[in-house]
Amino acid sequence: xxxxxxxxxxxxxxxxxxxxxxxxxxxxxxxxxxxxxxxxxxxxxxxxxxxxxxxxxxxxxxxxxxxxxxxxxxxxxxxxxxxxxxxxxxxxxxxxxxxxxxxxxxxxxxxxxxxxxxxxxxxxxxxxxxxxxxxxxxxxxxxxxxxxxxxxxxxxxxxxxxxxxxxxxxxxxxxxxxxxxxxxxxxxxxxxxxxxxxxxxxxxxxxxxxxxxxxxxxxxxxxxxxxxxxxxxxxxxxxxxxxxxxxxxxxxxxxxxxxxxxxxxxxxxxxxxxxxxxxxxxxxxxxxxxxxxxxxxxxxxxxxxxxxxxxxxxxxxxxxxxxxxxxxxxxxxxxxxxxxxxxxxxxxxxxxxxxxxxxxxxxxxxxxxxxxxxxxxxxxxxxxxxxxxxxxxxxxxxxxxxxxxxxxxxxxxxxxxxxxxxxxxxxxxxxxxxxxxxxxxxxxxxxxxxxxxxxxxxxxxxxxxxxxxxxxxxxxxxxxxxxxxxxxxxxxxxxxxxxxxxxxxxxxxxxxxxxxxxxxxxxxxxxxxxxxxxxxxxxxxxxxxxxxxxxxxxxxxxxxxxxxxxxxxxxxxxxxxxxxxxxxxxxxxxxxxxxxxxxxxxxxxxxxxxxxxxxxxxxxxxxxxxxxxxxxxxxxxxxxxxxxxxxxxxxxxxxxxxxxxxxxxxxxxxxxxxxxxxxxxxxxxxxxxxxxxxxxxxxxxxx
Amino acid sequence: xxxxxxxxxxxxxxxxxxxxxxxxxxxxxxxxxxxxxxxxxxxxxxxxxxxxxxxxxxxxxxxxxxxxxxxxxxxxxxxxxxxxxxxxxxxxxxxxxxxxxxxxxxxxxxxxxxxxxxxxxxxxxxxxxxxxxxxxxxxxxxxxxxxxxxxxxxxxxxxxxxxxxxxxxxxxxxxxxxxxxxxxxxxxxxxxxxxxxxxxxxxxxxxxxxxxxxxxxxxxxxxxxxxxxxxxxxxxxxxxxxxxxxxxxxxxxxxxxxxxxxxxxxxxxxxxxxxx
Numbered sequence: 019x020x021x022x023x024x025x026x027x028x029x030x031x032x033x034x035x036x037x038x039x040x041x042x043x044x045x046x047x048x049x050x051x052x053x054x055x056x057x058x059x060x061x062x063x064x065x066x067x068x069x070x071x072x073x074x075x076x077x078x079x080x081x082x083x084x085x086x087x088x089x090x091x092x093x094x095x096x097x098x099x100x101x102x103x104x105x106x107x108x109x110x111x112x113x114x115x116x117x118x119x120x121x122x123x124x125x126x127x128x129x130x131x132x133x134x135x136x137x138x139x140x141x142x143x144x145x146x147x148x149x150x151x152x153x154x155x156x157x158x159x160x161x162x163x164x165x166x167x168x169x170x171x172x173x174x175x176x177x178x179x180x181x182x183x184x185x186x187x188x189x190x191x192x193x194x195x196x197x198x199x200x201x202x203x204x205x206x207x208x209x210x211x212x213x214x215x216x217x218x219x220x221x222x223x224x225x226x227x228x229x230x231x232x233x234x235x236x237x238x239x240x241x242x243x244x245x246x247x248x249x250x251x252x253x254x255x256x257x258x259x260x261x262x263x264x265x266x267x268x269x270x271x272x273x274x275x276x277x278x279x280x281x282x283x284x285x286x287x288x289x290x291x292x293x294x295x296x297x298x299x300x301x302x303x304x305x306x307x308x309x310x311x312x313x314x315x316x317x318x319x320x321x322x323x324x325x326x327x328x329x330x331x332x333x334x335x336x337x338x339x340x341x342x343x344x345x346x347x348x349x350x351x352x353x354x355x356x357x358x359x360x361x362x363x364x365x366x367x368x369x370x371x372x373x374x375x376x377x378x379x380x381x382x383x384x385x386x387x388x389x390x391x392x393x394x395x396x397x398x399x400x401x402x403x404x405x406x407x408x409x410x411x412x413x414x415x416x417x418x419x420x421x422x423x424x425x426x427x428x429x430x431x432x433x434x435x436x437x438x439x440x441x442x443x444x445x446x447x448x449x450x451x452x453x454x455x456x457x458x459x460x461x462x463x464x465x466x467x468x469x470x471x472x473x474x475x476x477x478x479x480x481x482x483x484x485x486x487x488x489x490x491x492x493x494x495x496x497x498x499x500x501x502x503x504x505x506x507x508x509x510x511x512x513x514x515x516x517x518x519x520x521x522x523x524x525x526x527x528x529x530x531x532x533x534x535x536x537x538x539x540x541x542x543x544x545x546x547x548x549x550x551x552x553x554x555x556x557x558x559x560x561x562x563x564x565x566x567x568x569x570x571x572x573x574x575x576x577x578x579x580x581x582x583x584x585x586x587x588x589x590x591x592x593x594x595x596x597x598x599x600x601x602x603x604x605x606x607x608x609x610x611x612x613x614x615x616x617x618x619x620x621x622x623x624x625x626x627x628x629x630x631x632x633x634x635x636x637x638x639x640x641x642x643x644x645x646x647x648x649x650x651x652x653x654x655x656x657x658x659x660x661x662x663x664x665x666x667x668x669x670x671x672x673x674x675x676x677x678x679x680x681x682x683x684x685x686x687x688x689x690x691x692x693x694x695x696x697x698x699x700x701x702x703x704x705x706x707x708x709x710x711x712x713x714x715x716x717x718x719x720x721x
Numbered sequence: 722x723x724x725x726x727x728x729x730x731x732x733x734x735x736x737x738x739x740x741x742x743x744x745x746x747x748x749x750x751x752x753x754x755x756x757x758x759x760x761x762x763x764x765x766x767x768x769x770x771x772x773x774x775x776x777x778x779x780x781x782x783x784x785x786x787x788x789x790x791x792x793x794x795x796x797x798x799x800x801x802x803x804x805x806x807x808x809x810x811x812x813x814x815x816x817x818x819x820x821x822x823x824x825x826x827x828x829x830x831x832x833x834x835x836x837x838x839x840x841x842x843x844x845x846x847x848x849x850x851x852x853x854x855x856x857x858x859x860x861x862x863x864x865x866x867x868x869x870x871x872x873x874x875x876x877x878x879x880x881x882x883x884x885x886x887x888x889x890x891x892x893x894x895x896x897x898x899x900x901x902x903x904x905x906x907x908x909x910x911x912x913x914x915x916x917x918x919x920x921x922x923x924x925x926x927x928x929x930x931x932x933x934x935x936x937x938x939x940x941x942x943x944x945x946x947x948x949x950x951x952x953x954x955x956x957x958x959x960x961x962x963x964x965x966x967x968x969x970x971x972x973x974x975x976x977x978x979x980x981x982x983x984x985x986x987x988x989x990x991x992x993x994x995x996x997x
Binding site for chain 1: 769770771798799800801802803805806827830831832833834837864865866867872890893894897
């Protein structure tokens with residue numbers, strides 16, 4: 019056991035204090051009301067909250083010597099600089115700049131960089147600080163985040179800006195995360211499920227929240243209120259006492275599609291220990307947003323209705339409600355830190371370049387240069403937004419295509435995200451742009467696959483996917499083969515029957531990769547009719563005894579199935595004759611005989627089925643079983659409150675296998691939830707290989 | 722960049738006459754084939770064992786009789802194992818019957834590169850105005866293949882087949898690192914193409930360009946002045962490779978080579994020292 023853990027353990031055992039007691043009541047409305055009374059009414063940030071009242075950034079220098087540079091953004095001039103070891107990001111805390119240096123927390127004057135005080139961290143892992151109005155709260159613990167419950171221990175210091183104690187230090191057997199300070203109170207998240215509010219003068223516990231259905235991984239305070247949450251965002255209101263998402267003031271922000279590269283949190287994890295001050299991967303791939311001003315208890319708003327994603331040197335602005343792409347901007351170098359504020363997003367690049375990008379269009383309305391390479395930065399500019407600036411010249415289409423055609427390999431993950439978001443915009447020209455991406459010679463395969471997937475989700479996507487199939491590999495003109503497997507799957511999922519001939523053209527293209535051949539053949543069979551029998555027979559003949567598909571026997575089996583399904587008696591006879599050829603490998607011969615025999619056996623019952631069923635009949639079967647999948651609809655409504663109605667498309671085989679489910683508006687989570695459940699229902703059978711049914715669904719519960 | 726050594730290209734050149742001799746065209750000058758032997762070999766194609774069928778295909782390739790085209794096509798379309806596929810395609814090449822063009826074109830799109838290569842070589846042997854367009858298109862398409870050996874064979878085959886309309890495509894192929902295209906450029910090109918090929922001197926390996934010049938210099942239908950111009954271009958970059966090339970050229974000159982060209986080549990050989 020380390021020295022720090024031992025000391026902390028002794029404190030925890032001996033000093034229970036008035037806070038964090040086991041019997042302190044959770045979620046008491048009267049306590050919440052008292053805290054709210056001290057917080058006062060939310061207000062819009064009118065000027066930065068630091069003691070100077072001016073927009074300031076503090077940069078930690080990357081390289082030797084280490085040090086800090088404070089920059090007055092409004093004056094676009096250096097305030098001061100100091101050379102000193104910096105082992106954390108710098109935090110701007112009222113009239114001070116705090117940072118870890120070795121085993122000490124150091125406070126410098128924001129005004130002139132003079133040292134105000136230090137605090138020995140006792141070898142504990144620092145989680146972070148919160149500060150406001152001269153009050154500074156610091157949390158630390160025995161280890162960074164993931165310690166087993168029996169070893170958890172944390173410490174909370176309540177200090178002033180000279181790092182002198184304002185209230186007793188509290189040691190607890192909890193995992194305490196980075197705190198927030200507001201209204202003379204300290205909000206401490208702990209054990210990822212609770213929030214304790216301490217009095218800044220006494221350290222006494224004033225209020226405790228336990229959130230029952232969401233992990234609490236972060237908390238912060240702003241003039242607009244106190245916000246906390248995990249995947250979603252709560253605002254501290256009178257409804258916080260409920261301890262639940264549904265009854266609290268809560269905004270769901272969960273989604274799985276599209277995924278964000280680096281899997282960033284909605285707000286930085288308060289329980290991630292501050293290990294060092296080096297450039298941080300989490301800072302390079304992160305979401306940033308600033309709370310909007312809301313009245314009442316009903317909502318959590320985002321300033322400018324914007325959620326920003328920062329990745330490497332790209333910024334992507336989305337609407338938080340539906341992740342609709344608003345703008346994209348690629349910078350000339352990686353971003354060290356970024357902070358959303360009302361009116362835009364402030365960016366500090368590793369080069370030292372400073373920029374303010376306007377929320378509306380991403381236009382650069384202010385620039386500066388800190389003059390040093392930057393490792394990390396503290397940003398406090400909320401309430402300041404540069405005036406003016408021309409409207410950005412490029413429209414969204416131009417911005418997105420510039421990003422998508424960017425040859426920078428390091429940007430591929432964010433280009434993939436842009437592609438997924440761009441593919442959802444309703445502009446009819448987008449499908450053509452996606453096709454351009456699909457056809458671009460040097461486009462990485464993951465982006466081409468993503469483009470095909472995005473086209474699958476677009477109402478006019480079939481035609482463009484078919485156009486993509488017109489391409490064939492051409493060495494001389496550096497033209498790649500289209501991603502046939504992905505396109506074939508997409509066309510099959512959309513039940514694009516007229517695409518079968520275009521797919522057949524790739525059946526005999528040697529550039530179709532072997533691993534894509536099975537899905538290609540199955541798509542031809544699913545979408546085709548009697549016209550595909552001859553090419554499938556030729557394919558079986560050409561490769562039946564050939565060694566090419568030794569490692570992919572399912573390809574030949576799929577082709578045989580197609581001949582049986584669409585070829586009638588003559589097709590079955592063909593399979594049996596091929597099985598009897600002396601050169602047909604025994605394994606394949608067995609497959610051919612089995613496929614033919616199976617089809618002959620099923621023929622009588624198949625003939626009694628209708629060719630297909632109507633969409634109304636299919637919808638009626640689903641409606642009768644709504645209770646089976648109602649939870650999917652409820653969950654989608656919870657995740658995306660504006661979503662009240664969707665059209666769900668089901669592509670289903672004649673024997674009841676659900677090939678694909680998609681929704682308009684697109685919601686991959688809903689589609690994924692519905693598919694296995696609907697597959698379990700007794701769906702109507704029909705003769706066609708597959709058909710597609712569009713079923714309108716209201717997400718609200720049926721009265 | 723894939724480099725084709727001078728030695729390999731010279732080897733390829735050496736095989737060209739043999740390929741030409743293998744062509745049977747419309748059957749003119751072909752020795753009479755024993756009808757019974759031919760029919761027996763055709764019958765053996767139906768045998769249910771690999772060795773017998775392979776033996777029959779070999780015989781039919783030797784007979785090179787168009788009457789075997791349909792049976793061999795049937796065999797290919799039945800989907801035989803690899804060895805029989807390879808042999809049947811080569812046999813059709815030996816027969817070089819225009820009726821086999823369609824099936825050979827199908828096999829220029831086979832998934833295995835070896836099959837595509839054999840099909841390209843076989844199809845290039847078919848000289849019949851009725852199918853020239855089909856053959857030319859198939860050979861040009863093969864230049865776009867992802868496999869470098871298929872592209873190389875196609876580039877040479879275009880020259881063998883005499884597709885002068887493919888000149889721009891051959892230059893594109895040469896620029897795109899298909900060095901075999903230089904040979905066909907030399908076989909088919911005029912003075913402008915010789916100049917264009919010379920434009921690659923200093924930008925591409927000399928060993929990739931010399932085979933093209935070799936073809937130009939050996940042609941009786943290529944003007945002497947243009948041949949002298951090629952020699953002057955080589956003189957500008959005089960070195961051991963150039964000297965070796967010209968020495969070899971003079972050692973086995975093409976029939977009817979003019980004294981003017983011979984003198985110029987000898988002059989350049991003399992002024993290039995043995996070692997630089």
